[in-house]
Amino acid sequence: DVKVTQSSRYLVKRTGEKVFLECVQDMDHENMFWYRQDPGLGLRLIYFSYDVKMKEKGDIPEGYSVSREKKERFSLILESASTNQTSMYLCASSFAGPSYEQYFGPGTRLTVT
Amino acid sequence: EDKVVQSPLSLVVHEGDTVTLNCSYEVTNFRSLLWYKQEKKAPTFLFMLTSSGIEKKSGRLSSILDKKELFSILNITATQTGDSAVYLCAVEEYNNNDMRFGAGTRLTVKP
Numbered sequence: 410d411v412k413v414t415q416s417s418r419y420l421v422k423r424t425g426e427k428v429f430l431e432c433v434q435d436m437d438h439e440n441m442f443w444y445r446q447d448p449g450l451g452l453r454l455i456y457f458s459y460d461v462k463m464k465e466k467g468d469i470p471e472g473y474s475v476s477r478e479k480k481e482r483f484s485l486i487l488e489s490a491s492t493n494q495t496s497m498y499l500c501a502s503s504f505a506g507p508s509y510e511q512y513f514g515p516g517t518r519l520t521v522t
Numbered sequence: 523e524d525k526v527v528q529s530p531l532s533l534v535v536h537e538g539d540t541v542t543l544n545c546s547y548e549v550t551n552f553r554s555l556l557w558y559k560q561e562k563k564a565p566t567f568l569f570m571l572t573s574s575g576i577e578k579k580s581g582r583l584s585s586i587l588d589k590k591e592l593f594s595i596l597n598i599t600a601t602q603t604g605d606s607a608v609y610l611c612a613v614e615e616y617n618n619n620d621m622r623f624g625a626g627t628r629l630t631v632k633p
Contacts, residue, residue: 452610452623511556511567 412436413514415500421520428487430517432500438512439505441483442467443475445496446516452499458483459505490521525549526613528624536632539601543627545611546593555587555594558610560626568596568609601631 416431432441442457444467454467456475464475472494476484483502487494497518501511526547535541547555557568569578571587571594578585582601587594598605608626615622 452612513566 413500413502413512415498415514415517417517418515419518419520421522422487422490423522424491426487426490426521428490428519428521430485430487430498430500430519432483432485432502432514433481434483434500434502434512434514435481436502436504436512437480438502439480440503440511441477442501442503442511443473443483443485444499444501445469445494446499447496455485490519492521495519495521526611526622526624528609528611528627530627531625532628532630534630534632535601537602539631540597540599541601541629543596543598543609543611543629544593545596545624547611547613547622548592549613549615549622551616552589553614553616556612556614557585557594557596558612560608560610598629601629603631603633605629606631 413434422428440459443455444452445455446452453469455469455473456464456467458464458477461477461480464477474486474488497516499516500514503511529544533541554570554572556570559566559568568583569585571585574587574589582599585594585596596609606629608628610626611624613622
C-alpha cells in the first residue's frame, strides 16, 4: 500500500516559534511536495523537491524553507511562525517522469496563535 | 497568467441526481489534468486525463477532457450522500513538477 505519513495531525504554535513539519513516504518516490490548503484557494504549492538535497520554490515559498536530506523524508520549516500561516499543510509524493500521480499524506492542521 | 478555474464553487443536490462539475484551464505547457475527491483528509485521486475525447469511468463517476476548448467535466450519476466532498481539479505541466489546482467544487448530496 502506498503510504505518505506526516508527523502531526494537529499542531498549535505561538507566533515567532520555529515549526517543523515532517513528511515521510515509503514508495521510493523521487518527487515530494508541500502544499497548503485554505478555503476558497485550493491547494497551493509551497516547495517541491525532485531529488535528495534538491528543492524548488513553488507558488508561495515566502516564510517557509524545506530540507530533504534523505529520499524518503521532506521537511517543511517555518522559521518564525505567523498567524497567516495557520492552515492545513499537505505533503505529497510521486515518481518522476511523465503523467505521474501524486499521493497525499493525511495533512497537518497548524494553528498559529 | 496560468490558471485553473472550477465551477460551480458549490452545489447542493438530492440523492439520485446527476451532477456535472466543470474545470477550465489556461496553462503554458499542458501535460495532464487530474481530478481529486477531498473529504476530511487529504485528496484522493480519481482520474488522470491526457487525451481529448476519451472518457474515463469508475463506477458512477466519469470524466472527459477537451484540449481544444481547454476544459474537463466530471460527471457523477445517481449521487449518494457519500459523494459529498470537495472535488479538486489540477493541471500538470511539462518541464516542471508543478501542479496547478483549482479552488474546488463543494458538492453536498442531501438524503
